[in-house]
Amino acid sequence: MGSWMRGLTRIIRYRELVRNLVAKDLKVKYRGSVLGLLWSLLNPLAMIVVYSLAFQYILRIPLENYPLFLITGIIPWNFFSGAVIASSEAIIGNANLLKKVKFPLEILPFATILFNFVQLLFALLVFFPAVFWFKTGVTPLILLYLPVLALQFLFTLGVAFFLSSITPRYRDVRHLTEVALMVLFWLTPIIYSISMVPGKLQPLIKANPLTAFITVYQDIIYWGRLPSTEMLISMVLWTGLSLGVGYSLFRRRQRVFVEEL
Amino acid sequence: MxxxxxxxxxxxxSFYIRHNRNDSLKERFISLFDGRRRERREVFWxxxxxxxxxxxxxxxxxxxxxxxxxxxxxxxxxxxxxxxxxxxxxxxSVAPLIEIGVGFHPELTGQENIYLNASLYGLTRKEIDRIYDEVVEFSGLEDFIDVPVKNYSTGMYMRLGFAIAIQLDMDxxxxxxxxxxxxxxxxxxxxxxxxxxxxxxxxxxxxxxxxxxxxxxxxxxxxxxxxxxxxxxxxxxxxxxxxxxxxxxxxx
The missing domain is CATH 3.40.50.300 (P-loop containing nucleotide triphosphate hydrolases)
Structure with missing residues (x-):
């Protein structure tokens, strides 16, 4: 437990570095483009339009207000997949820094996740009004949204610790990650609802940690109902597992980063 | 005393000198079956x-x-x-000037790089605000401080790096x-x-x-x-x- 607290205090003490790293990523990515951050909306927007077309109008999926259903799942998914891909570069991409200056290395994956989280918040700002536009009504359940989001942040952080600490040794992990994300996307009830999954496939879909998060978001926003206890517990367990495994691997491996890069 | x-x-x-370095999971997998492609490690002191x-x-x-x-x-x-x-x-506290300007990002301006670089040493925003003017003055780069450092010459790059390290005032x-x-x-x-x-x-x-x-x-x-x-x-x-x-x- 002590090492966790130390990790946390280091992040707090180096908050200015975190802030500057996130600001750097934002500036480098969006400086010099007129639309700036608006670019980050293009991807979810395209996904929503194309999937609506394919699944609502061609495959005739029986879900009302289908675009709203898509928004609910795609925005947190995009945060997850963007953060995971970027985190595989978190250590190797900053090789020049950690070879020359001593600073807490936890900062690097943390800042990467935070950068992606900022983009998620921006996307929410734009897409959230959609909830009202679809007139499905907002229930007090919406209050659950932020805690669930915070949990997803921690879950993703654990994955980021894990991936960023193995890429210095195995450089092809990044490609594997991309394939894994594609598989994971279709195994997560984002474009279909969990109730549409045949019984035999249910265990497979439910074994996916993202299923827990996405279905909880859908319950809160799209269905307006209380999420199932099963999914809530699953969400918490996955977060604990991810952070526990990810961070302890990271702490063990960080001694050798400098020599592997 | x-x-x-x-x-x-x-x-x-010591460092490992890794001959035939297996840099990927794929190579690691192949080397399980093909001994010739196995990584050899040599210790160098x-x-x-x-x-x-x-x-x-x-x-x-x-x-x-x-x-x-x-x-x-x-x-x-x-x-x-x-x-x-x-x-x-x-x-x-240590200020390593092992290679100057390491924390610099080419797309960021001199000013942004001063803040990024100094925060790498754990300084807070206020502490950086306090040394900022002296850093700029020492570097002599007042006219270029809002230019991305990718447009700096090697000499200018070094000036900025040295100015930051020296003004950090470490022990x-x-x-x-x-x-x-x-x-x-x-x-x-x-x-x-x-x-x-x-x-x-x-x-x-x-x-x-x-x-x-x-x-x-x-x-x-x-x-x-x-x-x-x-x-x-x-x-x-x-x-x-x-x-x-x-x-x-x-x-x-």
Missing amino acids: TKLIVEVQDLWK ALKGVNLEVAQGEMVGIIGPNGSGKSTLLRVIAGILRPTKGSVTVRG ILLVDEVLAVGDEAFQRKCLAKMQEFKERGKTILFVSHALELVSELCDRAYLLVNGQVILEGVAREVVACYHRGQIPIRHE
């Missing part, structure tokens, strides 16, 4: 039992041929590399062959600053091939050859000895 700021005791540092002591307010030079372990020694003292054996005690400055880049005027400015730094009771470790500078500026010097301290003493004498090629090589 003056306080020892840096204490290095019987320091050994960069530092072999180094002892070094630096007292507060001292300026100590480290000289020696390329590949003798000077930079590795500085990196271990800076806490970037871990000792394989032995111990390193550092009492105070120990580790300088690794960085003065070679700037023009003469800036070099003089840096040396004067280092002198002032020393007079304020700060400690400097200076790695350089500029032997005249070492004998002129440093109190003491260490001569490192093949990862071992061959000679230690008054800077002028160590440099003179190295110059004459009288290196008493120790055989194992």
